[in-house]
Amino acid sequence: MDKRIDNLPLADTLAPGDQDGVAAAVRGAWQEGKPLYPIGGGTQLAYGARPAEPGVGLSLARLNRVIDYPARDLTITVEAGVTIAELAGRLAAERQRLPVDVPFPAQATVGGAVALNAAGPRQFRWGTLRDYVIGLRAVDGSGTAFSAGGRVVKNAAGYGLCRLLTGSLGTLGVIVQVTLMVKPMPQTSAFVACDVPDGDTAEKLLAGLIQTRTLPSAVELLAGPGFDLEGNPVGRVSNPSGSLDADAGRVGNPSHAMRLAVGLEGSAAEVDWMIAQLQEEWRQAGVTSTITLPGDQADPLWNRLTEFSCAGVGRVSNPSGSPDADAGRVGNPSHATRQGLPVPSSADGDSPLVVQIHVAPSVLVALMERLRELDPRASIQAHAGSGVVFARFPVEAPEAAAMVDQRLRPVVRSAGGSMVVLGLPQGAALGRESLFGPAPEGWAVMQSIQRQFDPKGILNRGRFLFAPPA
Amino acid sequence: MAASASPPLVKDLRRRLGEENVLSAPSELVVYECDGYTIEKNRPDAVVFPRSTEHVADVVRLCNRHKVPIVPRGAGTSLAGGCLPIGGGVVVMLTRMNRILEVDLRNRLAVVEAGVPNIQLGRALAGTGYHFAPDPSSQGASTIGGNVATNAGGPHTLKYGVTVNHVLGLEAVLGDGSILRLDPVANPAALDLLGVLVGSEGTLAVLTKIWVRLTPNPHDYRTLRAVFNTLDDATNAISDIIGAGIIPAAMELMDQGIVAAVEEAYHFGFPLDAEAIAVIELDGPTAGLDQQRQAVGEFCEKWHAREVLRADTPAQRDLLWKCRKMAVGAVGRLSPSYCIQDGVVPRTRLPHILRRIAEIGRKYGIRIVNVAHAGDGNVHPILLFDERDKEVVARVLAAGEELLEECIRCGGSVTAEHGIGVEKRAFMSRLFGEADLAAMAQVREAFNPGERLNPGKLLPDQNRVRRG
Numbered sequence: 027m028d029k030r031i032d033n034l035p036l037a038d039t040l041a042p043g044d045q046d047g048v049a050a051a052v053r054g055a056w057q058e059g060k061p062l063y064p065i066g067g068g069t070q071l072a073y074g075a076r077p078a079e080p081g082v083g084l085s086l087a088r089l090n091r092v093i094d095y096p097a098r099d100l101t102i103t104v105e106a107g108v109t110i111a112e113l114a115g116r117l118a119a120e121r122q123r124l125p126v127d128v129p130f131p132a133q134a135t136v137g138g139a140v141a142l143n144a145a146g147p148r149q150f151r152w153g154t155l156r157d158y159v160i161g162l163r164a165v166d167g168s169g170t171a172f173s174a175g176g177r178v179v180k181n182a183a184g185y186g187l188c189r190l191l192t193g194s195l196g197t198l199g200v201i202v203q204v205t206l207m208v209k210p211m212p213q214t215s216a217f218v219a220c221d222v223p224d225g226d227t228a229e230k231l232l233a234g235l236i237q238t239r240t241l242p243s244a245v246e247l248l249a250g251p252g253f254d255l256e257g258n259p260v261g262r263v264s265n266p267s268g269s270l271d272a273d274a275g276r277v278g279n280p281s282h283a284m285r286l287a288v289g290l291e292g293s294a295a296e297v298d299w300m301i302a303q304l305q306e307e308w309r310q311a312g313v314t315s316t317i318t319l320p321g322d323q324a325d326p327l328w329n330r331l332t333e334f335s336c337a338g339v340g341r342v343s344n345p346s347g348s349p350d351a352d353a354g355r356v357g358n359p360s361h362a363t364r365q366g367l368p369v370p371s372s373a374d375g376d377s378p379l380v381v382q383i384h385v386a387p388s389v390l391v392a393l394m395e396r397l398r399e400l401d402p403r404a405s406i407q408a409h410a411g412s413g414v415v416f417a418r419f420p421v422e423a424p425e426a427a428a429m430v431d432q433r434l435r436p437v438v439r440s441a442g443g444s445m446v447v448l449g450l451p452q453g454a455a456l457g458r459e460s461l462f463g464p465a466p467e468g469w470a471v472m473q474s475i476q477r478q479f480d481p482k483g484i485l486n487r488g489r490f491l492f493a494p495p496a
Numbered sequence: 497m498a499a500s501a502s503p504p505l506v507k508d509l510r511r512r513l514g515e516e517n518v519l520s521a522p523s524e525l526v527v528y529e530c531d532g533y534t535i536e537k538n539r540p541d542a543v544v545f546p547r548s549t550e551h552v553a554d555v556v557r558l559c560n561r562h563k564v565p566i567v568p569r570g571a572g573t574s575l576a577g578g579c580l581p582i583g584g585g586v587v588v589m590l591t592r593m594n595r596i597l598e599v600d601l602r603n604r605l606a607v608v609e610a611g612v613p614n615i616q617l618g619r620a621l622a623g624t625g626y627h628f629a630p631d632p633s634s635q636g637a638s639t640i641g642g643n644v645a646t647n648a649g650g651p652h653t654l655k656y657g658v659t660v661n662h663v664l665g666l667e668a669v670l671g672d673g674s675i676l677r678l679d680p681v682a683n684p685a686a687l688d689l690l691g692v693l694v695g696s697e698g699t700l701a702v703l704t705k706i707w708v709r710l711t712p713n714p715h716d717y718r719t720l721r722a723v724f725n726t727l728d729d730a731t732n733a734i735s736d737i738i739g740a741g742i743i744p745a746a747m748e749l750m751d752q753g754i755v756a757a758v759e760e761a762y763h764f765g766f767p768l769d770a771e772a773i774a775v776i777e778l779d780g781p782t783a784g785l786d787q788q789r790q791a792v793g794e795f796c797e798k799w800h801a802r803e804v805l806r807a808d809t810p811a812q813r814d815l816l817w818k819c820r821k822m823a824v825g826a827v828g829r830l831s832p833s834y835c836i837q838d839g840v841v842p843r844t845r846l847p848h849i850l851r852r853i854a855e856i857g858r859k860y861g862i863r864i865v866n867v868a869h870a871g872d873g874n875v876h877p878i879l880l881f882d883e884r885d886k887e888v889v890a891r892v893l894a895a896g897e898e899l900l901e902e903c904i905r906c907g908g909s910v911t912a913e914h915g916i917g918v919e920k921r922a923f924m925s926r927l928f929g930e931a932d933l934a935a936m937a938q939v940r941e942a943f944n945p946g947e948r949l950n951p952g953k954l955l956p957d958q959n960r961v962r963r964g
Contacts, residue, residue, distance in 0.1 A: 096842060096844060097739070098735045098738055098739055098843065098844050099842040099843050099844055099873070100654075100738065100843070101842070120739075121741055122741075142684075143684065143688075153657075153661060156688065156691065157657065157661055166935070170931050170934075171931060172929070172931040172932045172934070172935045173928065173929065173931075173932045174932065174935065176907075176908070176909050176927075177842060177907050177908075178840045178841065178842055178872070178873055178907070178908050178909055178912070179653075179654065179843075179872045179873070180649055180653055180658060180840055180869075180872045180873070180874050180912040180913065181840060181909040181911075181912060182646060182647050182649075182695055182838075182909075182911045182912055182913050182914065182915050182916070183909045183910055183911050183916055183920070183923075183924065183927055183928075184916070184924065184927075184928060184932075184933075184936050184954070184955075185692050185695070185696055185700075185936045185939050185940075185954075186647070186660060186691045186692050186694060186695055186696075187692070187935060187936065187939065188691075189660070189688045189690075189691025189692065190687060190688055190689075190691055190692050190939070192688065192691075193684065193687075193688055194687055194688075198687075209743070210738075210741030210742070210743060211741065212741075213741075233602055236601050236602060236604070236625075237625055239715055239781065240781065241712070241780065241781060292781075292784060293784045293787065293788075295783050295784040295787060296780070296781055296783050296784040298783070299781060299782075299783030299784070300781065300783070303781075382684065384681050384682045384683060384684070385681060386603050386680070386681055387602065387603050387604075388600075388602040388603050413603075413681065413682075414682075442679075442681060443681055444681060444682065444683035444684070444685065446684050446685050461685075462685035463683075463685055466683050466685060466686035467676065467677055467678055467679065467686075468676050468678060468686070468687075468689045471670070471676070471689060471942050471943055472686065472687045472689065474941070474942035475687060475938070475939060475942045476687070478938035478939075478941065478942060479935070479938065491685060491686070
């Protein structure tokens with residue numbers, strides 16, 4: 027029976043109960059020179075290239091202890107298998123949080139989120155997970171455990187290995203423990219949104235936000251059928267008098283309409299003031315109507331904007347074959363429905379082509395317009411203040427390679443950006459260069475680092491940037 | 497002109513950079529034999545002033561050809577000996593690469609050459625509504641390249657982060673003379689080389705150009721200054737402030753010793769029996785600031801502050817800050833020499849570390865006074881001494897070592913913002929295990945094989961062991 031979970035070919039899966047067990051598992055794989063695929067909550071197993079060589083799945087699920095939480099020091103040390111929801115719960119008890127959005131928090135783990143350098147809409151104000159990892163412990167490709175950073179929020183001793191390992195998809199080491207800097211939980215949040223008829227208006231409002239007196243946590247620009255602006259646009263509409271462009275964003279609609287949504291966080295007094303201030307700034311910029319989602323009404327939209335890129339991405343061919351019952355449960359569209367969230371419109375299907383593009387914020391709107399010209403069915407979410415674009419295309423498997431290589435890459439290249447493929451239509455498979463793009467600047471140094479940390483290339487072999495050993 | 501240690505190299509450098517950009521006379525080189533860390537000195541073979549990244553790359557290649565080490569240097573304000581030319585070699589001065597190339601508000605970034613002084617960028621941004629957040633105390637002189645190389649901090653890091661949180665892109669010359677250009681547009685399909693280069697103290701690359709993030713200026717401030725009877729009261733008040741979810745822009749703590757020094761020098765009229773004075777500043781949108789100031793004031797009063805002053809005008813704000821800003825200067829008026837240490841502990845261990853520092857001062861007969869960035873547990877003990885007395889210098893070094901050991905014991909680190917340099921290399925093996933240091937040595941090997949750039953810094957010597 028094929029035990030491939032999402033795209034990982036697993037001959038066997040180990041779930042060590044402690045950090046020494048992880049080191050022993052890696053040493054075992056090292057001795058045999060066999061690939062080893064670390065697995066956290068299994069929410070992102072569809073990400074990356076499809077490794078060819080069967081190997082051992084290494085579940086970190088049992089490394090789930092909170093090691094130390096000195097709340098008044100604003101740090102927490104946890105093992106890699108602690109879920110994001112468990113972390114959030116511990117922090118919330120002290121009215122603190124990690125201000126980084128991670129999709130599917132009930133399954134996603136801290137270690138997995140670090141391996142991917144998770145970041146969502148809040149990155150505009152709060153940065154990415156990399157900005158919060160102040161210490162970590164990992165097991166390198168030879169089975170040797172090492173630590174980096176420490177447990178203090180400010181530390182200039184030694185190289186920034188925490189940052190290097192964050193976002194390395196486990197290719198430099200299996201992350202077993204992480205120390206995070208945390209922040210106070212804001213009292214409340216809100217979204218203020220408006221519809222924009224075209225790209226020029228969107229750019230004008232985004233440029234206007236450079237001098238806003240508010241402090242947005244998120245600046246989101248949404249377009250396409252995934253954001254059904256007619257129906258249930260951004261969670262619930264609290265202001266029925268706010269006029270919506272009824273035609274905007276319908277499937278196949280040539281309209282260039284977009285929606286701009288600004289997320290605000292702080293004390294009740296701060297958020298109230300910022301809502302009024304932003305409405306006034308927009309009024310002066312010619313916006314005739316705004317939609318406001320205050321307090322609890324904003325929460326579903328925060329979630330939606332966090333999970334938009336992943337919903338419906340990833341497949342599980344044999345979930346019961348996995349010893350880790352959680353692996354692969356997510357990524358299933360029904361999961362999002364269970365949480366009561368609007369699933370991205372059926373217009374882009376259960377397994378669309380999903381890409382993540384980074385560009386300078388100043389060219390983001392133009393890029394979004396180009397993407398919609400390429401395929402008017404595209405649903406697009408942008409963390410517009412940070413220059414991050416997620417686009418979902420309801421293309422069929424046979425079209426995926428041409429779409430990525432011949433149509434999207436040239437557009438991204440001419441915009442001076444980078445692009446990675448997050449999800450593919452069922453049945454499509456792309457090579458590393460299609461998924462990740464041309465070799466990044468500093469490629470020789472990266473390869474040298476990877477060879478030093480994992481000389482036999484056993485960690486996530488064939489899944490990330492690095493070619494499997496010949 | 498006196499003979500240079502390496503005439504053929506100097507000739508090559510002159511040919512490439514021009515006469516005026518190469519120094520090799522011993523009388524000219526003496527300035528470069530140390531930086532802000534004056535305990536060790538060594539004269540370089542030559543000093544060069546490149547004008548471009550290509551110049552730097554050529555210098556690195558020439559030095560490699562002549563097998564001479566390369567030591568990058570900005571304003572030379574390092575307090576850890578990061579610019580000390582151990583074993584001679586060529587000091588690469590970045591100070592003539594001092595152009596601000598672009599201020600791009602739409603993308604909230606600025607592009608600067610490495611030698612731009614921090615304060616010069618601040619001035620260029622005046623009126624834009626934006627600033628470069630890192631503001632180390634050296635900012636009047638120190639360069640942005642130096643700030644990046646040491647991952648510099650300052651008083652505002654708890655709220656605004658350290659330098660690495662404000663660097664978007666880098667251009668740098670690697671150990672083999674190749675040029676690396678890390679674009680300000682993120683790429684998830686890459687390892688974060690930028691995050692490693694920031695804080696690498698010139699041991700991985702010579703930084704030549706930097707894309708920095710610009711941060712919106714706060715629209716308003718509320719500043720308080722509170723006088724506490726005991727250190728515990730002061731740190732408990734700070735703990736309560738953080739516990740209430742308030743993150744001030746700055747929380748500066750001065751202990752009894754530094755207050756006494758400030759009084760001796762300037763006669764502000766501070767009570768000499770108070771154990772601590774805290775300067776606390778809130779910033780952000782006006783809405784909510786008064787509420788926060790109210791809460792901060794109440795926490796101070798709850799912990800028996802005998803005086804809480806609140807500034808209502810910019811002039812009053814400057815007045816409340818004055819004692820803190822003049823503190824180090826006061827020390828300079830009292831003592832022929834002083835050494836500013838840089839330790840960090842989990843914030844809740846501040847009272848403990850400050851008490852231990854006082855004990856260590858008594859034990860070694862060295863006057864030690866403290867300022868601290870209290871929000872992040874970063875303490876700067878200032879050791880007062882006379883460097884002409886070798887016996888005293890030995891005691892200063894021993895006292896410094898003991899207090900840093902105590903920081904490690906508290907779960908902290910031996911530097912929060914100054915860097916390791918040469919000064920703290922010996923501590924690395926106490927702070928990190930063998931495998932941890934091996935991992936760092938591997939990273940250095942990838943960027944700077946053979947340790948051609950800034951040798952003898954950051955990592956202890958014995959750590960060349962490779963795993964696998």
